[in-house]
Amino acid sequence: MRCPLTKKKNYWFVFLFHLIFLFRFNIFAHAILDPIDFLALQSIRKSLDDLPGSNYFASWDFTSEPCSFGGVYCDGDKVIALNLGDPRAGSPGLTGRIDPAIGKLSALAELTIVPGRVNGSLPQTLFQLKTLRFLAISRNFISGEIPATLGQLRGLRTLDLSFNHITGSVPRSIGTLPALSNVILCHNRLSGTVPSFVSQSLTRLDLKNNNLSGSLSPVSLPPSLQYLSLSSNRLAGPVDRLLSRLNRLNYLDLSVNRFSGCIPGNIFTFPITNLQLQRNQFSGPVHPLDQVTISSVDLSFNRLSGQISPMLSTVQNLYLNNNRFTGSVPTNFVDRLLAASIQTLYLQHNFLTGIEINPTVEIPLSSSLCLQYNCMVPPVDTPCPLNAGTQKTRPTSQCIEWEG
Ligand SMILES: *[C@@H]1O[C@H](CO)[C@@H](O)[C@H](O)[C@H]1NC(C)=O
Numbered sequence: 001m002r003c004p005l006t007k008k009k010n011y012w013f014v015f016l017f018h019l020i021f022l023f024r025f026n027i028f029a030h031a032i033l034d035p036i037d038f039l040a041l042q043s044i045r046k047s048l049d050d051l052p053g054s055n056y057f058a059s060w061d062f063t064s065e066p067c068s069f070g071g072v073y074c075d076g077d078k079v080i081a082l083n084l085g086d087p088r089a090g091s092p093g094l095t096g097r098i099d100p101a102i103g104k105l106s107a108l109a110e111l112t113i114v115p116g117r118v119n120g121s122l123p124q125t126l127f128q129l130k131t132l133r134f135l136a137i138s139r140n141f142i143s144g145e146i147p148a149t150l151g152q153l154r155g156l157r158t159l160d161l162s163f164n165h166i167t168g169s170v171p172r173s174i175g176t177l178p179a180l181s182n183v184i185l186c187h188n189r190l191s192g193t194v195p196s197f198v199s200q201s202l203t204r205l206d207l208k209n210n211n212l213s214g215s216l217s218p219v220s221l222p223p224s225l226q227y228l229s230l231s232s233n234r235l236a237g238p239v240d241r242l243l244s245r246l247n248r249l250n251y252l253d254l255s256v257n258r259f260s261g262c263i264p265g266n267i268f269t270f271p272i273t274n275l276q277l278q279r280n281q282f283s284g285p286v287h288p289l290d291q292v293t294i295s296s297v298d299l300s301f302n303r304l305s306g307q308i309s310p311m312l313s314t315v316q317n318l319y320l321n322n323n324r325f326t327g328s329v330p331t332n333f334v335d336r337l338l339a340a341s342i343q344t345l346y347l348q349h350n351f352l353t354g355i356e357i358n359p360t361v362e363i364p365l366s367s368s369l370c371l372q373y374n375c376m377v378p379p380v381d382t383p384c385p386l387n388a389g390t391q392k393t394r395p396t397s398q399c400i401e402w403e404g
Pocket residue numbers: 119120121143
């Protein structure tokens with residue numbers, strides 16, 4: 001033995017390491033799972049199954065300690081998190097339904113179910129779990145409604161029930177939850193109006209692809225919001241006062257609705273990369289306050305009017321087609337187009353009267369320009385998208401009122 005001292009030290013280290021390990025995983029004390037939680041897990045197991053190709057429940061052997069099952073996390077003798085289904089990408093997920101016994105897991109803070117074919121409605125008992133902070137059951141076949149008792153989950157931070165078959169309205173009570181941060185209910189069959197949210201920590205609200213209607217109050221969403229998608233609903237009314245307050249938005253998609261009124265000039269200064277306001281009923285002129293740094297701006301299929309602002313010439317992909325813009329296209333658009341700094345400039349189906357461009361000039365191959373169906377003969381012949389039609393110029397009778 002050449003270095004007994006060192007050896008001894010090593011043993012101590014290993015022993016300490018084991019101690020830390022045992023404490024960390026709560027198996028040091030005799031933390032046998034609470035029998036109520038044990039029975040609840042058995043019921044949950046009976047109501048669900050692996051889809052062919054999924055092996056998730058293989059580790060659920062009730063003759064051993066359930067806190068060691070895949071996806072079951074305990075604190076002392078209570079289950080605190082349940083992640084049902086193999087979380088690895090491409091796992092086929094689970095089938096069956098969520099047993100009401102889940103409401104017996106009185107310390108549950110987190111429940112997730114991986115994408116699969118779990119159907120039926122969310123058990124009412126789930127909404128009695130006051131400890132719940134994270135609820136994510138996305139891409140399954142959940143139907144039925146979200147109960148108003150959701151408002152009892154005062155600690156809830158994340159609610160993700162996206163890509164299911166949920167009907168009914170978004171309960172008003174969800175808006176009263178004080179700690180809410182992510183609400184993802186997109187791709188369901190929700191109808192009714194969008195509730196107001198009081199949580200000052202709400203960062204993400206995704207309600208796209210539902211059947212929501214009505215209008216939004218100017219104070220219905222907090223300025224903490226960074227991601228807002230309400231696309232593909234039947235929402236209406238003005239949003240200018242609401243939007244101009246949401247200056248931390250980095251994602252905004254209100255496309256395919258019936259929103260009206262003007263587009264506030266300050267939203268072009270928000271840290272957004274892709275602004276999607278197309279296919280609504282927005283009207284009036286568009287006046288960005290400064291040179292726009294958003295790389296893609298889609299305002300197509302609205303009722304926007306007035307001259308095109310030169311502040312928009314710094315946008316790489318700009319869709320202003322199918323509006324009521326008038327006047328001449330500012331020359332800085334042509335400069336940027338020829339420098340290949342603009343990739344898309346769709347101006348078709350407006351009432352534009354001119355663009356200063358040399359008819360012999362070569363538009364860079366990487367750039368798309370469409371000028372069709374305006375109050376001018378396009379000076380250059382460029383390919384347009386199919387839905388622009390084949391008519392090069394708008395009938396003169398429609399243009400007279402715009403001419404000086
Ligand atoms: C759930 O799926 C099962 C099996 O496909 C089916 O028998 C049952 O009717 C479904 N239940 C609902 C509520 O859709």
